[in-house]
Amino acid sequence: MKPRSKVLIIAGSDSSGGAGIQADIKTVTSLGSYAMTAITAVTSQNTTGVKSIIPISSKEISSQIVFSAKDIRPNAVKIGMLHSKQVIQAVMKSLNKIKIKKIVLDPVMVAKGGTKLINNTAIIYIKKLMKNILLITPNIPEAEILTKTKINSTKNMIKAGKILINLGAKNVLIKGGHLNSKQMNDILLNKKTVKVFKSKKYSSKNTHGTGCTLSSAIATHLSCGKDLIKSCELGIKYVNDAIKSNLNLGKGNGPINHLNSINLNKKFK
Numbered sequence: 001m002k003p004r005s006k007v008l009i010i011a012g013s014d015s016s017g018g019a020g021i022q023a024d025i026k027t028v029t030s031l032g033s034y035a036m037t038a039i040t041a042v043t044s045q046n047t048t049g050v051k052s053i054i055p056i057s058s059k060e061i062s063s064q065i066v067f068s069a070k071d072i073r074p075n076a077v078k079i080g081m082l083h084s085k086q087v088i089q090a091v092m093k094s095l096n097k098i099k100i101k102k103i104v105l106d107p108v109m110v111a112k113g114g115t116k117l118i119n120n121t122a123i124i125y126i127k128k129l130m131k132n133i134l135l136i137t138p139n140i141p142e143a144e145i146l147t148k149t150k151i152n153s154t155k156n157m158i159k160a161g162k163i164l165i166n167l168g169a170k171n172v173l174i175k176g177g178h179l180n181s182k183q184m185n186d187i188l189l190n191k192k193t194v195k196v197f198k199s200k201k202y203s204s205k206n207t208h209g210t211g212c213t214l215s216s217a218i219a220t221h222l223s224c225g226k227d228l229i230k231s232c233e234l235g236i237k238y239v240n241d242a243i244k245s246n247l248n249l250g251k252g253n254g255p256i257n258h259l260n261s262i263n264l265n266k267k268f269k
């Protein structure tokens with residue numbers, strides 16, 4: 001098959017392959033599109049934890065975005081972890097140059113273990129960036145930081161989403177993975193709508209990279225011309241099926257199964 005569309009991913013590398021750029025490329029590819037990348041940081045990690053992080057310079061990040069998009073024009077962009085004010089500013093400038101409308105921002109701020117990954121100045125700049133983005137996809141701890149509220153129910157998720165819309169976000173998908181609930185609730189909000197996506201919750205330790213995967217899947221569906229609600233619905237389903245498939249790799253929090261959507265019909269002889 002030929003790729004259905006092209007997606008540019010701006011994110012960090014996860015050497016274990018379960019999250020970050022690696023999860024993004026697998027997601028875009030498994031959903032039938034062409035993946036391009038601008039790497040923001042290189043991490044050494046495995047399923048048990050992160051050993052080191054090397055940031056890439058703002059200049060090099062901009063160069064990757066503008067130079068690759070000038071040649072092969074993406075239909076959508078997914079943005080993952082941006083660690084500093086300088087990097088966020090550089091990405092904003094580069095996005096203004098390439099003028100792509102369909103952009104999904106996963107505002108990565110808190111690691112699975114609860115460690116805050118970016119400083120307060122960077123958080124102010126994420127709030128500026130989100131005004132120029134089609135969809136922002138915070139998890140609950142990130143939505144709490146961005147709105148300075150406490151979230152422990154779907155009602156509070158909706159309240160936080162409305163605050164983000166009032167702060168200038170166009171569309172917000174608050175992910176429910178961190179809520180103590182029986183089923184999974186992800187909530188999409190904009191000025192007109194509140195849509196709750198309900199899905200089955202699995203009790204699994206192998207959920208590394210669910211957030212990266214979801215934002216890439218949504219960006220891919222948008223890049224193929226699906227509307228926002230459908231793209232979120234299909235993205236959530238892709239993540240849910242990939243968790244259900246339970247790969248169980250590694251000794252710690254293992255990856256989800258990105259290949260779940262693929263049906264190989266060629267024999268390699």
Ligand SMILES: Nc1ncnc2c1ncn2[C@@H]1O[C@H](COP(=O)(O)OP(=O)(O)OP(=O)(O)O)[C@@H](O)[C@H]1O
Nearest residue numbers: 139175176177178184200201202209210211212214
């Ligand atoms: N145990 C689970 N069962 C089913 N779906 C899940 C589970 N955990 C997360 N999800 C789904 O995964 C997606 C990402 O949500 P989550 O809240 O985990 O994001 P995140 O915290 O940003 O992830 P990450 O830890 O990768 O950064 C959502 O669509 C959510 O519904």
Ligand SMILES: [Mg+2]
Nearest residue numbers: 108139211212
């Ligand atoms: Mg996340």
